Each structure stands twice: as C-alpha cells, then as structure tokens.
Amino acid sequence: MNEVIQSILTRRSVRSFQEKQISDEALNDILEAAKYAPSGMGKQDWHFLAVQNKEIIKKLATAAKEVMMTFPIEHFKKIGSNPAYDPFYGAPTIIISAYEKESASGASNCAAALENMFLAAHSMDIGSCWIHILAFAGNDEKVRSILTELGLPENYEISGTAAVGFNSKEAPKAAPRKEGTVTIVK
Ligand SMILES: Cc1cc2nc3c(=O)[nH]c(=O)nc-3n(C[C@H](O)[C@H](O)[C@H](O)COP(=O)(O)O)c2cc1C
Known part of the structure; x- marks a missing residue:
C-alpha cells in the first residue's frame, strides 16, 4: 500500500486538542492543500477563513x-445548553470552508477542500475534525455578524469547519467498514 493510501486509511477525527498552536508554515500548507482540491468547472468559488x-x-x-438551543431536537438543546460543551473541542485553529451562494457545486467543492485539509494535517501529525455546527448556524444574525467582521464575504454559505491542532489523546480506531457499499461492474 502506498503512502498516500496509508495516510487516507489512518486519518481519524480528533476531538481533543492541545493548546499549542500549529506553525504558520503548517497552516499555510493546509490552506494550500484546500486550494488544490477539485472544484466544479474549476471555479474555485470558495473562501477559507482560518481563525487562530x-x-x-x-x-x-x-x-x-x-442557535443549537433553538433547534426542535432534544439532543441539540441538551448539548447546546451544556456550558462545558465546546463544539470545536478546544482546537487552537479552526478553518471555515465556505462557498458562493450561487455556486452550482459549492458545497461539494468545499467538502473536497475539507478532506484535503484533513489529509494535509494528518501528513504533518496534526489532528483535525469536521465540525458541522456553523453549516446550520452560519446564517443566524449574531453568528453571521461575527463572520462578516472576520472577513467572510456575505454571500458565502458555510459547508463545514475544520478544527485543527495537535492531538491531546490518541485518536480512536476506525470503525469497521460497512459491507455492501461497493459495486464493481466490469
Ligand atoms: C458532514 C460531516 C459532518 C460532521 N460533523 C461533525 C461534528 O459536528 N462534530 C464532530 O465531532 N464530528 C463531526 N464529523 C466527523 C464524523 O463524526 C467522523 O468523520 C465519523 O465519526 C468517522 O470518524 P473518522 O473521521 O475518524 O473516520 C462530521 C463528518 C462529516 C463528514
């Protein structure tokens, strides 16, 4: 098995981070990996907002x-109202992946970029996790005003956020892969 495949198979979502910040070089490499993801018609109609x-x-x-607490789902209400709950798990860096509202393939482009970031981070022994909360809270007035102030263009929707940093615990093992998810026709 080559190194790239090995890396894909060993990446895991990390949910516990050290306070130590990643280097600027590592951040730039992760963002460069995002920018080299495939995008529909090569439009690159995305924006990556890194917050450290x-x-x-x-x-x-x-x-x-x-916003979570306003959801009509008990589980969301419960974790949203827990003062100890940090949706970003204490990550010292978050990278918000957003796409132009009008984009035909924006959410998919951003998902490809997020996976590139996770793999780039993993290749440098840096942990990461997809965090979805801003994908559904990103248009709330309060959340949006923070994002706008930070420089996210107003006509951009959030696909997902990468929480990034050094693991403070060993990452969990991968769940067994489900059977029957592949069909090969020759
Ligand atoms: C679209 C999407 C949304 C996710 N949202 C969250 C999230 O909000 N919080 C979280 O801890 N993990 C989130 N995850 C990570 C998944 O829980 C994780 O990928 C899955 O459990 C498999 O584990 P692995 O990444 O270690 O293989 C998300 C993953 C995807 C693809």
Missing part, C-alpha cells in the same frame, strides 16, 4: 450554541 484567536473561536462557539 482563542477569544474569537470561543465567541463563535457561544453564538453557535445559542
């Missing part, structure tokens, strides 16, 4: 949790 400020990450988490 602890207070701002906390502010976003708090605003997003408030």
